[in-house]
Amino acid sequence: MILSEYEAVIESILFLSGDIVSLSDIAKLIDLDTLTAKSIIESLKEKLDSENRGIRIIDIDDGYQMCTSPECFSYIKKIYDTAKRPKITPVLLETLSIIAYKQPVTKSEIEEIRGVNSDHALNKLMEYGLICETGRSESVGRPILFGTTDEFLRYYGFKSKDDLPPLK
Numbered sequence: 001m002i003l004s005e006y007e008a009v010i011e012s013i014l015f016l017s018g019d020i021v022s023l024s025d026i027a028k029l030i031d032l033d034t035l036t037a038k039s040i041i042e043s044l045k046e047k048l049d050s051e052n053r054g055i056r057i058i059d060i061d062d063g064y065q066m067c068t069s070p071e072c073f074s075y076i077k078k079i080y081d082t083a084k085r086p087k088i089t090p091v092l093l094e095t096l097s098i099i100a101y102k103q104p105v106t107k108s109e110i111e112e113i114r115g116v117n118s119d120h121a122l123n124k125l126m127e128y129g130l131i132c133e134t135g136r137s138e139s140v141g142r143p144i145l146f147g148t149t150d151e152f153l154r155y156y157g158f159k160s161k162d163d164l165p166p167l168k
C-alpha cells in the first residue's frame with residue numbers, strides 16, 4: 001500500500017469506530033509497526049488541520065479519535081441544539097475533581113474529603129459517563145473504586161490524565 005491508501009484506511013477505521021482506537025490496534029489492522037502507524041496518523045492529522053477540513057483527529061491516551069473541527073461547532077450546534085451537555089454543578093465538579101486527582105478512589109474516601117454524602121453526585125457523574133467503576137478495593141468490604149472515563153478526557157479537552165493541571 002502507498003501512504004495515501006494507509007491514510008484512507010486509518011481515516012475509515014476512526015470514522016467507523018466513533019470512539020478512541022488505540023495506536024497498537026490501528027497498527028495491527030494495517031499490518032505495520034506502531035512507529036510507522038503513528039507517523040502516518042500524524043501526517044493525516046497535519047493534512048486535515050492544514051486543509052481546514054471539517055474533521056480532525058485527536059489523540060487521547062495511547063489512541064486516536066475522529067472528531068469535528070472546532071471551527072464548525074456553531075453550525076453543528078444548530079443541528080444538535082436539543083442534545084445538551086451535562087449540567088456540571090459545583091457539587092458535581094467538586095466530586096469529579098476529587099475522583100480525577102485521587103483515582104482510583106472509594107465513595108467513603110470521597111465523602112471523607114467532601115464531608116457529605118456523595119450518592120447523588122456519583123450517580124449523576126456515572127449517568128453523564130464522566131466516571132465509572134474501575135474495580136474493588138482490597139480493604140474491608142471491598143468497596144467500589146471510581147475513576148474518570150475517556151468521556152471525561154474528551155469533555156474537558158485532555159489527552160490523558162497526566163494533562164490535569166497541577167494541584168497547588
